[in-house]
Amino acid sequence: MKKRKLAVVSLLLSIAMLLSACAGNPSSGEGSSKDSKTPPSSSSGSAAEPESKPAAENTDRGENWVTDTPVTLKVWCMKQADIEDIATNEYIKWLQKETNVNLEFDQIAEAESLQKFNLSLASGSYPDVYLSCNQLINMSATIMNSTLMKFGKAGVFLPLNDLIEQYGANTKKLFDDISYVKDGITMPDGNIYALPSYSEIYHCKYADKLWIDQSWLDNLKLEMPTTTDEYYEVLKAFKEQDANGNGDPNDEIPLAGCTDGWNSDPSFFLMNAFIYEDGDKHLTVENDTVDTILNKDEFREGLRYVHKLYDEGLMYSESYAQDSTQMKSLNSASPNVVGSFPIGAPMIVMDAGSDLYKTCVTVPPLKGPQGHQSCSYYEYGNLRVGAFMITSACNDPEVAFKLADFMYTEDSSVRLRQGVKDVDWRMAKEGEKTFDGKPATYARITPLVTNGGAQNQHFGNSGMFRESNDSFIGAWAVQDGFDIRSLDGIEQLLIEQTWPYDGFEPKQTLPPVVFTEEEAAEVSTIEVEVQKYAKEQRVLFITGQKSLDTDWDSYVTNLKNLGLDRLVELYNTAYQRQYVK
Template sequence: MKKPVIALSGIMLGMTALLAACGDDGNTTGASGNSNGDIKMTPVGTYPIVNEKATLKVFTKQDVNVENYETNEFTKWYEDKTNVKVEWEVVPGSAMKEKLQVKLAGGDLPDVFMSSGISDSQLVGYGSQGLFLPLNELIHQYAPNVKRMIEKAPYLSYYLYAPDGKIYSIPNVGETFHATMPKKLWIYKPWLDKLGLQVPTTLEEYYNVLKAFKTQDPNGNGKADEIPLSGANGTTNGNNEIESFFMQSFLFYDRSNYLMLDNGKVEFSADKPAYREGLRYLRKLVQEGLLQPDAFIQDRKALTALAEDPAGSRLGSATALYWGNLSIDNGPSGRYKVYVPVPILAGPDGKRYGFDRGYGVDNGAFVITKDAKNPQLAMRWIDWFFNEDAKLAEGMSDYLGKEGVGWKKPEPGTKGLDGGPATYQMLVPFGTKNNFRWSQTAPRFQDLSFRNGIAATKEAETEVRLQQITKDYYKPYSAAERYVPHMYFSDEDLAQFGDIQKSITTVVQDFMLKFVTGTLDIDKDWDKYIKELENAGVKSYTQIIQANYAKLKK
């Protein structure tokens, strides 16, 4: 059967299109069972997957809330359920990018990569080279839950299909809107209260608060040791980078690509006059000692040390997805409770341009490699994770843990996040280190109804609080219509795009840091910056995106 190329189109591909896209990449022996070499599987949808013990080599990122994957209670439960034993290779998040690249280049491949930060260019590049297997037929024959997800979430058509029409990865999908608006700012309320200040709503009000934090000794120790504003570098996945929040007061700003839509046209954002004004504001904060220069280069651990100083918090405010990315969530100091949200601050024109992705998709979440001994087994193994309702009915969840331990069925009348009936109630809060669940290790499909089904109780405080905060402080300023949707590129475009994007990112980040810290002058050296962007290929970059976006809209 010829495999059609599914181009960069916005067609909402449901089950019919999935079947049409399938090739002959898998084997089946009919309803009685599946055979792959010397392994015989049970019928799809039944467990165990195999009657004789099988193994699966899994390469994954360490979830900081999981103590030990080998001895984890869910690991043991799922091994008993499937009769598949996992051979783990677990890598700390800080080392993942380097370790992944070494793994891909060295040829010593696991059966699967799971939650390993595989990029789009790696998916397409290594997929076309044969290192990653096409999953179309494997999904069709062995993954009914994944197929159901594709039908329920038509926006996945932007993410699933490479330009050659093949699926090289199963994504992790979440429809919780607080995670799709991750650029937030938090301020230490005890200092506001001591100084008789309110949560600011404009850039000018915020500037005045920072001045008060710096000059009026809000921690009361008689020393000028307060840090009014800080953050962390953009490599820790906590959305701690400073400029992403503050640029929302000036223009739509997507740090991943520096692109935005303006009346249907793709525009580069990091050369606009509004971007320049954002840099001026940040420069002013650094110049007056209100913004810690280390905020652009330090890691999250250093940021947390400021908030959790044993002598008392030294951190007045910080950028982060949530309070646990700057303090210790559920920590003994309790300071995580009193970092309160600051809305997107009204900018010079009174407007706000909230970064909003609309839905959360981690595209490279599950990849089967060419060295997988049993690709069908790997697909059967992962499919279970994509049915949250079945997990609750079964009394066990990778995300929540065992019923009665990590969660329970709520009492009648208990409300969920949206005010409707709750379907599950947390017993152990998110962010708690444990050895009975995988937390956010495995990819899954959590649609909005599932996320809203969590009981709005104390144990779900993080989810309840963050959902409400996003709804009240950030969602009203959503500029989702300016978000450039995900797209893949042809081999020809990809050959140019990857190098150009890397060069442009380097230029933007390098000059941003130098402008804000004063190494370069925003006025005198601006033309130099624009010239460097031109040399990096910014014109070709936007042209490639525009051409492919036009295809999406056809």
């Protein structure tokens, strides 16, 4: 029993890490013309680290040595609940030793971080560095960028352009490797006031997934659906033909969703068979022009299809009322009663030991009646603006910047995210392979998450890092007999089940856009109202409480009155300014 409880806690913490890693707000843009879908290969780490000693005494001056004279920086930092103490965290101790920079932390609890951040900025008394502000609760990329502009122009945040040019070898490499990063963090006045965190977790780029119970398809001798018509027929068979084989033809739920999961609205995935749906702002980019889908005929036809599923009892009637906890209870039943469901990662809405978890697989993007076939793509979802800002109170901005630039190295990023080298993880041995048979770069020694308490080995999702898919999970060794459906195989399973989506993303989607202060104020006002209304109306159309025939025109008119056209204009203006040269 004790082992089972630990496993469940481990799963929950693993999910939390996955969600936080993938939670770069899609509002800053989801996918676009990209350099490559193939994650970059990981490089080898350094040799085993020497015994820790205070930064002031360190004489092991490697290539990333920051300063000969020990410097102390006062750092404001959001502290996540799973970190015991930032000041004694093993990553921070290693970072200080490697750079000869002492760090004094003002540790802000996650729950009060946004309030304390705003109070700190308003106080006029600043730390040398703000760290991890990109993780602030309820602060979208739009608001963060507006804050950077306001306090950058006021002289609180130092412009980093010259420091990047002179000392930013790793920062410039990030800019060169990921083409949109520099544009995505450059303010309209031409200055960069903050460095971002960047994560390249492959499966998070295709987070809008639809899962289906392969055992139900097999029981009914059905093929994986490839079109919306085929999917409709599969759902009908699930409903009518005792798909779970328990002798009761009336307990099957062909399709179910929930209101608060990670892409758990069924209409997001299904809409991509009619028109590209980003699952967030409902904006598209085509021929370098931003537009909305919310008033398009294709969007209406997509809603009509989803309504048909709901109206015929093929979609669970509580899909737009239940939360993820209720969904988890539904999906964890034995025998399984749910045939298909949308979610970014299945363990969020089911127990890892459930029948459904053992047999669910992803449905490839469906082709719609007019031949459209796409999937949501979040290329930019994990560019987190506002990870590291240097203030006017800092007497050693060069040292502070060099510290930040060092944090972009793979050695630093792996240690920040994974723990202590040769204690928590090691370099892979010759012959060790990844789950998909490639030569491994890294191997774990201890589980990344082992219990429900706070840890002090790594920095989790705090701090600043540049993370490739390989360094996170893709290049990690697995042992013989590795079970991809086990708790330890969660991330590998998500990579495997993402492959069917690769290649169905559109050529362009919305990259990170930066608004002027005036634009940001207008966007934030209009966007809240438009999004709220559009979400409410979507549910009303799907559930039949409003008609897509008689109520559609008034819906479009109301969107226009709320400022939808102006919102699109503002996004298009910012996009053109940044990306159309």
